[in-house]
Amino acid sequence: MGDVEHIPKELKLIDESGVRLDGRRYDELRPIRIEAGVLKKADGSAYIEWGNNKVLAAVYGPREAHPRHLQDPAKALVQCRYNMAPFSVTERKRPGPDRRSVEISKVISEAFASVVFVEQFPRTSVDIFIEVLQADAGTRCAGLTAASVALADAGIPMRDLVTSCASGKIGGVVALDLNKDEDNFGEADCPMAIVPRTGEIVLLQMDGHLTVDEFERAMDLSIVATKGIYELQRDALRRRYSAMAEQAMEAPPPPPIPSELPPPPDMPEDELPEVDDL
Amino acid sequence: MTAVVISELMREHINRLAASGKRSDGRVFDEPRSLTVHKNYIKTAEGSARVQLGNTDVLVGVKIDVGEPYADTPNQGVLTTSAELIPMASPNFESGPPSPTAIELARVVDRGIRETKTVNTEKLCITPKEKVWIMFIDIHALDYDGNLFDAASYGALSALSCAIVPASKIGKADYPLPLEHWPISVTSAKIGSSIVVDPNLDEERIADARLTVTTDENGDVRAMQKGLKGSFNLEEVRGAIRTSQRVGRTLREVIQQG
Amino acid sequence: MERSAPARREVVIPGDLLDGHGLKPGSGTFNEGGRIYAARLGIVSERDGLVSVTPLSGRYIPRSQDVVIGKVMDLGPSHWLVDINSPYPAPLNAKETPWMVEFGDTERYLHVGDVLLAEIVSVDEAMRVQLSMADRQFGRLSGGQIVQISPAKVPRLIGRQGSMIGLIRDFTQVRMFVGQNGMIWLDGDADGVRHTANAIRLVEDRGHLPGLTDAVREYLERAYGRSASTPTEVDDDGRR
Numbered sequence: 001m002g003d004v005e006h007i008p009k010e011l012k013l014i015d016e017s018g019v020r021l022d023g024r025r026y027d028e029l030r031p032i033r034i035e036a037g038v039l040k041k042a043d044g045s046a047y048i049e050w051g052n053n054k055v056l057a058a059v060y061g062p063r064e065a066h067p068r069h070l071q072d073p074a075k076a077l078v079q080c081r082y083n084m085a086p087f088s089v090t091e092r093k094r095p096g097p098d099r100r101s102v103e104i105s106k107v108i109s110e111a112f113a114s115v116v117f118v119e120q121f122p123r124t125s126v127d128i129f130i131e132v133l134q135a136d137a138g139t140r141c142a143g144l145t146a147a148s149v150a151l152a153d154a155g156i157p158m159r160d161l162v163t164s165c166a167s168g169k170i171g172g173v174v175a176l177d178l179n180k181d182e183d184n185f186g187e188a189d190c191p192m193a194i195v196p197r198t199g200e201i202v203l204l205q206m207d208g209h210l211t212v213d214e215f216e217r218a219m220d221l222s223i224v225a226t227k228g229i230y231e232l233q234r235d236a237l238r239r240r241y242s243a244m245a246e247q248a249m250e251a252p253p254p255p256p257i258p259s260e261l262p263p264p265p266d267m268p269e270d271e272l273p274e275v276d277d278l
Numbered sequence: 279m280t281a282v283v284i285s286e287l288m289r290e291h292i293n294r295l296a297a298s299g300k301r302s303d304g305r306v307f308d309e310p311r312s313l314t315v316h317k318n319y320i321k322t323a324e325g326s327a328r329v330q331l332g333n334t335d336v337l338v339g340v341k342i343d344v345g346e347p348y349a350d351t352p353n354q355g356v357l358t359t360s361a362e363l364i365p366m367a368s369p370n371f372e373s374g375p376p377s378p379t380a381i382e383l384a385r386v387v388d389r390g391i392r393e394t395k396t397v398n399t400e401k402l403c404i405t406p407k408e409k410v411w412i413m414f415i416d417i418h419a420l421d422y423d424g425n426l427f428d429a430a431s432y433g434a435l436s437a438l439s440c441a442i443v444p445a446s447k448i449g450k451a452d453y454p455l456p457l458e459h460w461p462i463s464v465t466s467a468k469i470g471s472s473i474v475v476d477p478n479l480d481e482e483r484i485a486d487a488r489l490t491v492t493t494d495e496n497g498d499v500r501a502m503q504k505g506l507k508g509s510f511n512l513e514e515v516r517g518a519i520r521t522s523q524r525v526g527r528t529l530r531e532v533i534q535q536g
Numbered sequence: 537m538e539r540s541a542p543a544r545r546e547v548v549i550p551g552d553l554l555d556g557h558g559l560k561p562g563s564g565t566f567n568e569g570g571r572i573y574a575a576r577l578g579i580v581s582e583r584d585g586l587v588s589v590t591p592l593s594g595r596y597i598p599r600s601q602d603v604v605i606g607k608v609m610d611l612g613p614s615h616w617l618v619d620i621n622s623p624y625p626a627p628l629n630a631k632e633t634p635w636m637v638e639f640g641d642t643e644r645y646l647h648v649g650d651v652l653l654a655e656i657v658s659v660d661e662a663m664r665v666q667l668s669m670a671d672r673q674f675g676r677l678s679g680g681q682i683v684q685i686s687p688a689k690v691p692r693l694i695g696r697q698g699s700m701i702g703l704i705r706d707f708t709q710v711r712m713f714v715g716q717n718g719m720i721w722l723d724g725d726a727d728g729v730r731h732t733a734n735a736i737r738l739v740e741d742r743g744h745l746p747g748l749t750d751a752v753r754e755y756l757e758r759a760y761g762r763s764a765s766t767p768t769e770v771d772d773d774g775r776r
Contacts (some may be wrong), residue, residue, distance in 0.1 A: 062623040237547070
């Protein structure tokens with residue numbers, strides 16, 4: 001777990017009255033803020049701040065799958081690339097994928113493959129890019145939660161959003177949403193992702209040591225937390241589409257697009273076939 | 279980068295505009311896009327900045343760590359610059375090892391900073407021949423709408439300008455990175471016989487040639503890079519240098535105040 | 537045809553339960569356990585006995601009979617491959633043009649980078665697309681410029697019976713082709729093109745809101761300092 005620099009011997013992750021180092025109680029999330037539609041080039045995007053995590057997610061697609069031999073004639077591929085910026089961690093990370101990020105990319109891809117209506121877009125890929133800009137434990141949960149918003153922003157058909165959260169064990173106590181110190185010095189961490197509407201668990205990992213009973217309690221904490229996070233995801237999407245409205249109300253649209261008078265094209269100037277309104 | 283087929287119609291449109299002194303986004307030839315600078319964006323970095331040059335969005339982080347000096351400069355800190363053109367930033371960027379484009383980008387940004395002696399590396403020596411501070415500048419392109427050279431270079435300078443040397447790691451007091459100069463790169467692109475500054479993506483794609491000129495606060499030239507298959511005549515190069523000096527003055531202020 | 541009241545214009549998110557009250561699931565929705573849910577982000581509409589979600593974003597997915605603007609990406613001996621701004625490249629067979637193209641002679645007619653207006657004649661189950669330029673209203677586009685909007689906003693830009701395009705053209709006098717794939721070709725005098733592009737941007741920004749036609753009309757009236765010469769009878773929401 002994480003990059004351990006020094007292990008303070010008598011570090012108390014949670015005190016007698018149940019308060020954690022950052023002042024949270026065992027069942028409290030760090031503050032979360034989500035914004036949808038933050039990038040111009042991507043088909044969909046989202047930014048999330050989750051405690052001290054800062055993560056961007058972007059979606060391109062459905063688009064032609066490359067290389068071509070990967071194309072599935074019956075459905076779209078859902079491909080995630082999780083990446084950490086070199087400056088996102090205390091110790092500079094060498095650019096490019098390592099085994100950890102390849103594994104995380106794989107499990108996130110699989111989590112989304114189960115909710116996206118992949119059969120609607122044969123031979124294509126839906127590409128999800130998660131960039132961790134600043135890391136403080138829980139980046140895969142933050143990234144997956146943002147990616148889900150980015151998928152909806154991109155207009156990708158799916159059964160539901162996917163929401164993610166982790167719980168673990170610190171100082172002998174099962175607790176929600178571990179931060180970096182808790183992750184480094186705690187006894188267990190268990191990230192999960194869920195389809196909130198149906199309760200299907202589409203991502204589950206765990207490392208450390210939990211009794212079966214502790215695992216049950218960790219899952220309970222995560223499931224309750226994801227309900228709140230789900231509302232934040234939905235709210236970000238609603239805000240994006242009403243914010244677009246307000247901006248437009250203040251009209252004068254962007255700069256002039258001047259044009260010259262070129263020779264007329266070689267075709268009649270006809271109406272296009274009419275198209276149904278909404 | 280995947281190959282991009284340029285629509286002939288767009289090429290003609292931009293050329294036609296340029297021939298009559300106009301640009302597709304309404305700017306005049308020597309007008310850069312608006313620059314916004316957000317310093318100290320990343321807490322895990324010793325210095326960082328997110329800069330937006332129009333719709334081009336770049337995040338630069340500076341990590342500073344203890345390492346060994348080069349044998350020929352035993353009393354000096356070390357600067358290394360890398361760039362990742364991550365596929366998030368453009369439908370035409372692919373994951374994989376750094377492309378020649380990314381490497382050129384990193385080297386041109388690096389050169390501007392290094393040759394201007396932006397950072398006084400002698401103040402980054404801990405123990406001569408053994409330990410110095412190493413600066414890693416990492417350029418992370420987030421949204422690509424043309425002219426990464428300048429956006430990345432503004433990002434790097436901004437990140438350095440707010441960076442802190444973490445000397446408390448070795449039992450001393452942290453101190454601001456000793457920044458002594460403010461190199462500003464300004465890139466010009468040649469479209470037909472016109473030269474425009476800070477090309478947007480459409481302009482960059484149809485440009486015949488590109489010239490990046492980095493000048494310092496005295497207006498002296500500190501780094502240059504000509505790119506693409508076309509060419510400039512000497513008079514055009516002189517013009518690009520004058521433009522770089524002039525435009526650079528304004529942008530330097532934005533970065534110093536950012 | 538019942539149009540949705542403003543309250544029903546609320547944005548829905550994938551997984552939202554839709555009140556189907558007896559209607560069948562339409563596009564952008566799915567049925568699970570006898571209930572209808574939104575499959576994508578959009579606005580609910582009810583018509584023809586179907587409850588559907590009209591998307592607000594997303595890439596262009598080819599449909600038969602759509603008119604599109606595309607760009608030649610590659611050519612073969614008897615076809616050109618056209619990028620129609622969708623996940624699926626669209627071949628244009630030499631037979632589907634007004635020309636008599638000999639085998640291997642395609643490069644005499646269209647080049648890589650050429651922009652054209654064409655119709656999608658077929659899309660099969662595997663999303664294999666066929667284009668046609670055979671009809672005389674289609675062909676290569678030259679001059680002018682291309683602006684792009686989200687394909688989801690194209691129906692709003694066209695308007696009912698072409699009312700929105702008519703309104704814009706009434707003021708700006710530009711020549712305009714709107715591809716269902718969000719690619720729009722414009723040509724005319726500099727001011728006209730500029731105001732058209734701005735009006736299009738307005739549609740792009742607030743295409744999912746009521747009162748769009750009014751907003752566009754207001755913009756154009758301000759720009760030209762006069763009223764529309766032909767009244768638009770029906771508001772884009774059909775609520776007038």
